Amino acid sequence: MKTPTTSPRYYIGLMSGTSLDGIDAALIAIDNDSPPRLLATHAEPMPDELHRLLLTLCHAEQVSFAQLATAEHAFSHCQAQAVKQLLAPLSVELEQISAIGSHGQTIEHAPKGHDGGPAYTLQLDNPSLLAELSGCTVVADFRRRDLAAGGQAAPLAPAFHQALFGRADTHQLVLNLGGFANLTWLSSQPSDPVIGFDTGPANVLLDAWFALHQGGRFDQSGDWAASGEVDEALLARLLSEPFFQQPPPRSTGRELFHLEWLQQHLSGQEDAANVQATLAELTAVSVARGIEQLRIDDDPLTLITAGGGAHNGYLMQRIAYHLPRATLTSPAAYGWPEDWIEAGAFAWLAHQRLHHLPGNLPSVTGAAGPRVLGGIYAC
Template sequence: MADARYIGLMSGTSLDGVDALLVDFTAAQPRAIASHYHPYPAELRSELLTLCHASHIELHRLAQLDVMLGELYAAAVRELLNTSRTDANTVAAIGSHGQTVRHHPAGPHPYTLQLGDPNIIAERTGITTVADFRRRDIAAGGQGAPLVPAFHAALFRHAGRNRVILNLGGMANITVLPRDTAIPVTGFDTGPGNVLLDGWAARHRGTPYDAGGAWAAGGSVLPALLRRLLADPYFTAPPPKSTGRERFHLEWLEAQLEGTEDPQDVQATLLELTARSVAQAIADHAANADEILVCGGGAGNGALMQRIGFHLAPRAVHSTLHHGVEPQAVEAMAFAWLARQTLCGEAGNLPAVTGARHPVVLGGIYRGRLNADR
């Protein structure tokens, strides 16, 4: 079991599609064998975006979207297997994060909700599927996120370097990896990563994202707006903490606008917001970091990487590709690894990261078909 192949499925806060990654865990260093990106159809993405912000959810449609996403994830797996010419019988399990549409880890009744019915994935692919990773950590008193730091620690911790892994997804999060193994690994969501940048670009440019940060780079940062945005209490709240679209969205931004700002200058300010909040989080919680390894879609935003590098100088800032892992593959690989942890009966959370009372085995196991005809 420990040496088998696994598939990781990751669809993040950007709500653009699902990354499917086939991973080989035979060697000490996990190896990505093949990948496939399956975009969300425009109508489905629009419904999911609405669902993330709706004050009331119609249960019939919610259940339908759960099934629709399960079918889409299963299709992504089948396409991955077909293009890589991989026999489904050689895959031990699929780890599916699901699509987060609500994340409220605080309050008297904390909860998190990810869609993408794993029953559908297991039935359509015939492969055992592990899903619903977050809720067990919440049941143990944790935030349910971020969960990827446990994988970061297994893959990137170095005895001679104090490292920070920075994931620039829809939300940005950091994992602090001290070189001293007696010091626990920590991590948390720092705030918005790409989510506001993508949303503002879509509204004013009609594009899903600002490629390379070129539009933002042509604007000017608005100091007063930046101060108002950084004044949000989330940025100074102590970890453990996690966040999502339910807090950082375009309506949150609009509440801070005066209405006369140039849209390009707002984009430049949003880019600076991500860079400053990330840099401040590292300064506050990983001041002795020697290097920062960046993963996620934001690693391809040259303007954002330049501003992060500026704020974190003289520390080295570079992508995880320098250490053999494509930046876009890290999270999907993490959920393949988490599925493996679950099937091996090993904990997948880090209590020092999530705030859980103790380590727990994450996720539910949905067994594949009993016959070999998949």
């Protein structure tokens, strides 16, 4: 394997999560001997028309090539705009950017296949067009190599969490609250494997139910959820989903947890605000149960919380309630605010690919071994 040079290299990471609220762009610097450094960020809002199209694709039983092409074209232009806005106020030239790491937009994720068919994961993306529009080399299609090696292809962020938060003097536990929630356990012992897995939905159901009943894209600070009461009978029905009993490695997405899945569990008599409160409780309980599976002895337990859900005050209160021995800590203490870790992860994965270094963790995804992830689209 090649070894990275000692001079800092600059990478851009682009991430559009399952919340479909926009494209996060992060500029990072990577040295040999230091954790990656976050230099600049930009959040490019998802245009309403593109948001609707992507949401349709995520839940469509059949799609046309024309729909996919339209979505990819608009998505790539939105990505290029994010890169332009990220670099506009900086004295960084395009020639200084080693690569853009593009996650793409997850449309469907089925690591165990469907109805006996092969495993697959689809991230809508057009890295060739992005390279043309941005003037930068692009690295994309990070997930399918891990899938080909028998892995879940998700979550991929734990490898970056290890590079960012790993310490020899203490354990670290990281919780990402995006559309879905995932945990990463980093032992202080280098010989111990990193553990990471999805615990279940985070914002995806909260956002969908809010949009259906209140309009808008999300429940600001969880205020609507806080106005309701948890429906314990509904919560029990939701938690009966077999996914919550699966051992790691495990990952999930919109193909399982979506508005129709929720509605199948409703009696039709529930108060809408109570359902929102119950969905927040579902996230909090499933996170707490995921941590219980890790059998961590640390007391008190430090939990680094990241992702958009970390700004949901009500949700964070419920997580704290179910984890009384945990201290919830912002990753900003490490120089990485809550919203930028996943975009940073795909910048880091681009670095790994360019230097022929593994980007997955077999202990997390279940792959047959470490693999170099992604394809290179040279500018």
